[in-house]
Amino acid sequence: MELRPGLKLKSAVCSTEIIVVGGSGDVDVTCGGVSMVEPTAEASEATPVDGLTDGTLMGKRYTDADGSIEVLCTKPGDGSLGIGQTALALKEATALPASD
Amino acid sequence: MNILTLLDMAASGFGERTAIGSIGSGITYAELLERAGRAGQVFKDNGSDRVSLLDVSSPALPIALFGAAAAGQPFVPLNYRLAEDDLVALAERTASATLVAGDGNGPRVESVEGITVVERDDFLATTSAGDGIDQAEWPFDPEDIAVLLYTSGTTGIPKAAVLRHKNLTGYILGSVEYMGAAEDEATLVSVPPYHIAGLAAMLSSVYAGRRIVQLPNFDADAWIDAVANEGITHAMVVPTMLARIVERLAERGDELPTLRAMSYGGGRMPFPVIDQAMNLLPGVAYVNAYGLTETSSTISLLGPDDHWIAHASDDPAMRRRLGSVGRPLPSLEVSIRDEEGNEVPAGTPGEVWVRGEQVAGEYLQQGSKLTAEGWFPTNDGGELDEEGYLFVTGRLDDVIIRGGENISPGEIEDVLMSHPSVADAAVIGVPSVQWGETIGAVVVGDVDEAELKALVAERLRSSRSPDYVVFRDELPYNDTGKLLRRVLRSEISDLGDG
Known part of the structure; x- marks a missing residue:
């Protein structure tokens, strides 16, 4: 899948939906170990790979080890986000006071 | 998105x-x-x-x-x-x-x-x-x-x-x-x-x-x-x-x-x-x-x-x-640049430049004002201290911000100079506790102060009428004909209370 910021993807194995916030290039973004698909793709009957079911949290950002790829969860689900079979890590938000 | x-x-x-x-x-x-x-x-x-x-x-x-x-x-x-x-x-x-x-x-x-x-x-x-x-x-x-x-x-x-x-x-x-x-x-x-x-x-x-x-x-x-x-x-x-x-x-x-x-x-x-x-x-x-x-x-x-x-x-x-605007958001970069666009060290005043996803720096007719590297020169003067705190000194182009309202001096100067008895005029911000800045006018000419205030209020609106009018024999210009607003500012800043 050719990544670009703003790209929407949905999980093939659960209810997870994401938006790509950072990153580009041909990257295999997965959920539950299965490649994520365009939002318009038909529902699949794929099931998550064992051990890749930590789940996703709404509004949280996930990133790869070097921070070059970052996605935002817009709908939560049961699968774990990853690049191929490597899990993405939950990115802790910097707490800022409200300013407007 | x-x-x-x-x-x-x-x-x-x-x-x-x-x-x-x-x-x-x-x-x-x-x-x-x-x-x-x-x-x-x-x-x-x-x-x-x-x-x-x-x-x-x-x-x-x-x-x-x-x-x-x-x-x-x-x-x-x-x-x-x-x-x-x-x-x-x-x-x-x-x-x-x-x-x-x-x-x-x-x-x-x-x-x-x-x-x-x-x-x-x-x-x-x-x-x-x-x-x-x-x-x-x-x-x-x-x-x-x-x-x-x-x-x-x-x-x-x-x-x-x-x-x-x-x-x-x-x-x-x-x-x-x-x-x-x-x-x-x-x-x-x-x-x-x-x-x-x-x-x-x-x-x-x-x-x-x-x-x-x-x-x-x-x-x-x-x-x-x-x-x-x-x-x-x-x-x-x-x-x-x-x-x-x-x-x-x-x-x-x-x-x-x-x-x-x-x-x-x-x-x-x-x-x-x-x-x-x-x-x-x-x-x-x-x-x-x-x-x-x-x-x-x-x-x-x-x-x-x-x-x-x-x-x-x-x-x-x-x-x-307390007079600082604190530290830049973690999601963007701030850099202080000199007139040639080179970064200056902490403690040195310059222009505030900013870069990041949220920085648009673009106008409908004029297009993007971002540099090739994606920086937006804000036209605000400022400096960073050793610990990364940003101090903003004001618009480099002298816009007056009176109670949150941005006022272009040129607009008021044009009205003042439309008076037949006014030879020259400059408008600058005067520090004020209540308004942040108020409007000071420096005028060359033999004319009544109240008449000038009324003229601006009538042509523009009352919030743009000068709060202070002072008279001078001439205005200070540099050798290329540029008005030295900073000279005037230091001369009349004590009119205000801020």
Whole structure:
């Protein structure tokens, strides 16, 4: 899948939906170990790979080890986000006071 | 991604919370999303290119803002305080547009070609009930224009700042935690819809899940009453508002126990005002936010801890920090540059440059002002200290910010010089406790002061009339004919009290 910021993807194995916030290039973004698909793709009957079911949290950002790829969860689900079979890590938000 | 995504996430995550208005009678996030969807259909059916708003704050603001995003049209709020000619000129530049008007403003622009006026009450009624919405048709290109905001430029002719969906969503994702607000939190919005802070408040509050309460026309007593009656926990004000609030609080003695956090920005905050605010409301966490229209609002902020440390300290260096705008947001970069664009070391003044996803730095006619490396030169003077605190000294191009209102000196100078007895004139900001800056005019000519003040009030409006007029035999210019405003500024700055 050719990544670009703003790209929407949905999980093939659960209810997870994401938006790509950072990153580009041909990257295999997965959920539950299965490649994520365009939002318009038909529902699949794929099931998550064992051990890749930590789940996703709404509004949280996930990133790869070097921070070059970052996605935002817009709908939560049961699968774990990853690049191929490597899990993405939950990115802790910097707490800022409200300013407007 | 589109700003509508922010509302969509709020509606799916906490749809039953009150988004705007009072608990019980307000609009929930789920309802706001539906109304925005219906508004989008209204705008599309109308066939105009843009969505405009000429109204004080009301629930029509977020509905029209997100509705414009649903229709794939830029949202263009107009300043209802403008004089008729200026307003009509901006409406002409905004056409074709569906213009939501309230507070008696509709007739002022209804004859402008390409403007279709929809009265606010009709708009609210139309969008409150009807068919379900089809989200599949919503546009999603992050490069689309979300908002056009007219700024007052150096020439006096407003420029239309372009804010794309990627800029605004970049700002929110970089600075606001999704559902970060506790369920009892409520923010009081008293800045108008045509100010970047008024728009940013809609987006950040929706994404955080913080209830929005709107104060249509700022008045210190109404503000204090609203905080008490609505259980307000958060508020953003411009310095002039805080000065009036502090004045009234001192007289009334309200303690405002629900208020937890106040942010301020939009102009120079006089030291005595913030100092007194901290004495009167010691339980409040203060935030000084600095940002520009072209940067989608805040780029740097001075947090509550810094306020308390500075407030409690006797060390002049620490006290001085109350005059800082704090540290840049982690999601962007700030650099101080000299006139050649080279970065200068800490402690050296220069121009504030900023780079990041939220930085638009673009105007409709003039195009992008970003450098090849993506930096936006803000035209604000400033410096960073050793610990990364940013101090902003003001517009390099000498725009006067009087009570949050940007005033171009050139506009007033033109009027002054139109008087037959005026040979030369320069207008500069004079520090003021109440207004941040007031207007000082230095005039060459044999003419009555009151006559000049009246002339400006008549041609422009009263808030642009000089507060001070002083006379000189000549104005100082450099060898290339450039007026030396800084010389004048140092000569007349002691006229003010700020």
